[in-house]
């Protein structure tokens with residue numbers, strides 16, 4: 001039997017799978033869709049939380065630890081798969097933030113380098129920012145390529161992918177998940193990891209349908225839609241990320257620029273609107289008037305897994321000994337994925353975690 005079954009093959013599920021293959025475990029990844037085609041694909045790939053000074057410390061801890069693991073991962077993926085995830089130190093120009101002084105102090109206290117913004121970059125702007133902040137050592141990754149590389153890497157390590165297979169429920173026997181009910185039939189399970197992103201609140205309810213508790217109280221993970229556009233800019237025109245009031249432009253190596261994003265609703269709706277497309281293009285044209293002739297190639301949306309506290313749930317279930325979870329990474333799932341995966345595997349395998357696990361626990365008082 002598979003040692004570990006992970007439901008949800010987004011960045012989080014795949015990173016957990018990678019940790020387990022390092023241990024020589026037999027791993028099955030199940031996804032209702034194709035692997036890596038939901039939020040993890042839709043995201044921008046910026047490896048730095050927006051407004052870090054306002055983020056819970058528990059999120060920033062995962063971020064900083066993940067960043068120490070990224071270089072080795074990228075090198076390993078490239079060597080094994082020859083797919084380049086385009087891990088780039090783009091730098092981040094922040095044109096406006098809620099409190100520049102606070103952010104600047106936060107950077108100093110956390111060892112995030114700031115310096116004078118490059119004049120060439122400032123000269124391209126269609127506005128004159130009052131107190132721009134330049135963070136030269138901020139990275140990005142081209143997330144669709146990272147996911148493709150990870151999937152190929154895991155396939156080479158004999159991970160079984162069951163795509164287009166939806167978890168619909170579980171059969172429980174003596175405080176253990178005994179079988180998974182899926183659209184591909186009943187599956188045996190040794191240990192189940194729930195890594196189903198924005199669907200985790202709903203899936204948690206599917207797992208425990210007969211117990212009455214308020215919606216999402218057990219695991220309050222809910223969808224938060226973000227819409228994005230991509231334009232094809234001239235190659236080499238922009239090589240730094242620009243952020244203003246929560247909206248950003250992320251330049252890729254080939255000249256494409258990702259512009260995002262919105263923070264919308266709490267429903268499972270991925271529709272896109274002309275209004276948002278116009279707002280995002282206006283934002284881009286205002287900041288970089290040279291791009292006025294560039295056309296929008298594509299618009300899409302993704303569902304971020306939001307939580308009320310802003311902190312993901314990572315840990316082992318207190319009642320069901322072979323159930324654990326890793327979900328609710330909201331806007332930071334790519335940047336915190338490596339440490340989140342390692343933390344969960346440390347906990348399941350009863351190794352001492354390098355990160356204090358308590359902030360990520362499911363609240364016991366919410367158990368039914």
Ligand SMILES: Cc1cc2nc3c(=O)[nH]c(=O)nc-3n(C[C@H](O)[C@H](O)[C@H](O)COP(=O)(O)OP(=O)(O)OC[C@H]3O[C@@H](n4cnc5c(N)ncnc54)[C@H](O)[C@@H]3O)c2cc1C
Nearest residue numbers: 008010012032040043044045046167197226302333334335
């Ligand atoms: C527009 C946008 C921009 C973003 N930008 C960034 C950024 O720049 N940097 C950053 O760090 N983060 C960013 N994020 C956030 C990041 O993308 C998410 O936090 C992260 O992708 C969450 O990963 P996940 O694996 O938990 O979720 P997902 O990638 O959504 O994966 C969950 C998977 O579970 C599957 N699933 C759900 N239910 C079931 C079921 N019942 N049975 C089987 N499979 C199921 C889904 O099909 C899906 O593939 C952004 C997100 C969006 C939407």
